[in-house]
Amino acid sequence: MKAVRYMIAMSFLIIFATASAQAHMLWLNVDDYGPAPGKAVQFEIGWGHQFPAGEEMKEGMLNKVYVLDESGNEIPLKQITPVQYSFVPENQGTYRIAANINPGFVSKTTDGYKLQTKKGLENVVFCFRYDMRTKAVISAGAKGEKFGVPAGDKLEIIPLKDPTVLKEGETFSLKVIYDGKPLSNAEIKATYEGFSGKPHTYPYEAVTDNNGEASVKITQKGNWLVSAGHKLPYPDKAECDDYKYNYTFTFNVK
DSSP: OHHHHHHHHHHHHHHHHHSOGGGSEEEEEESOSSOOTTOOEEEEEEEESSTTTOOOOOTTOEEEEEEEOTTSOBOOOEEEETTEEEEOOOSSEEEEEEEEEOOEEEEEETTEEESSOSTTOSSEEEEEEEEEEEEEEEEESSOOSOTTOOOOOSEEEEESSOGGGOOTTOEEEEEEEETTEEOTTOEEEEEETTSOSSTTOOSEEEEOOTTSEEEEEOOSSEEEEEEEEEEEEOSOTTTOSEEEEEEEEEEEEO
16 A cells, blocks of 8 residues: 555656646547437546547546436446446436546745645745546437536536537637536636647637636637636645636547
């Protein structure tokens, strides 16, 4: 157990020593966003800063992976590998796939990065608490009606239009909520598979309006990722400086 914890800690330290928490994202690669009821759906947890390829996710990083049916009930998952899962949408309707990693603290000091709060450290440059989550929506059979139902995350992207029926040239409208309320001025970034081989490069960037809403022009067919970021002050400055949230939503355009 100590060896596993050590490897997890070292993995995070390598990540945060080379890029900020917001540079890394969590996402979902889903093989079928519109399956027939009864047909198995396979998906993979992506991690890194270059969608959809990503990097290896170390053991212990994932906190929870789950799928909700239209009634909000979790349905059984089959784990194929540490980051690959499958499930069967038995009934017609909308299913929400979601995942998150274990949250934690990162402090940068003049001597390097530490996976802890500022307490007990000297020469701290900054500290933040990271929280990274992801979601995708699929429709089994006929078009679902509950694609906009929240999964219950602190920060969340809510589609205002059914993402499973989007076409090239249309606009994807979304809302960002925090604590269940619309979040204005949230940073929105969007990209699609094959856009660029360079990390941190996006064809679309914006901020949400006063209603927490934004829209993305769908210029290409294929797999898309939309990211929302939010930073706010940590209440106890002696412990840490900021909260940093990152949320992604993935979908496919035919």
